[in-house]
Amino acid sequence: MKIRPETDAPETSGRPRSRSRGQIAIALTLALLGFLLATQLRAQQGLTQRLSIERESDLGQILTQLTDRSDQLSSEIVDLRVKLAQASGTQAQQHALIDDARQQLQALQILLGLVPVKGPGIDMVFSDPQGTVGPDVFLDTVQELRDAGAEAIEISGVRIVASTSFTGSPRAILVNGQPVRAPYEIKAIGQSSTLAEAMRIPGGVVDSLAAHSGASVRISEEGSVSIQHVSALQEFVHARPTARR
């Protein structure tokens, strides 16, 4: 195009107006070409990046693949939700079971005298200066206390549990084979007024102690009785659990 003036000059010198108009038209046309070229090149770059120049069938295939994948992932989400629900359900169940077991364990530990306990109850002292009180009195006392709802009992430092025995004779009382000396201190945890009442009922512990010469009892209701002594866990040699019916 550079050579245009050289070749065109003689031909168009006679009509400069037409020549300049033609020049402007060509210039505008070429500007349009440049614009189209640049636009197309830029658009093509963007389209390539966006996969938009894919043919319709390819796009359809891609769409199908993506739809399949999406379906797959959706079902996976559902599966995982179900699993999550199951797992959390199981966890809740396990928590409930563990809580149950823990409460049971606590109850059994108190019942077996394996842990120190504290709570409202009564504190009694049996005085027996003449040594007339025998083991039967203690057995009766424990019986009465349990009947009145005592949850934990201790006699002169010996924790009273299911397997505790009272043997010996007056002045040589054996609680679970352990000798105890007068004055005997008996602690019981339970509703203190009920326990004290149970001791004082006619023909009860207080009355039967009064029948022994020289013996006396002092009962005090306490807001907080502490039983520190624990019993050793009994080993079961013969008894075996059987399936519950």
Next chain:
Amino acid sequence: MLVIVSLFAGIGLGVAFHSAVPFSWAPYLPMAVMAALDSVFGGLRARLEGTFDDRVFVVSFLSNAVLAALLVWAGIRLGVQDIAIAVVVVFGVRIFQNLAAIRRFLFHA
């Protein structure tokens, strides 16, 4: 000189405002560009052969570009999207012929 400057001005405008072209023009613009290129090379050939005419150049440039785009548009409407290939082949051959003629004229070979 003016034509070179305006060509680069057009390129500059296209770079600056490329987003001004709607997305839906995507199938037509390349055909229009092919037609425009064909017209430009044809014009250059005519110039070298001494048969150049302003009016013919401008009209053929615009009509070729518009017709190429229209042809593709019609092809898409008729369900023959591959008509774009026909347009590309036709203009490609013509561009080659024009370039060959220019080469022959310039190098006499």
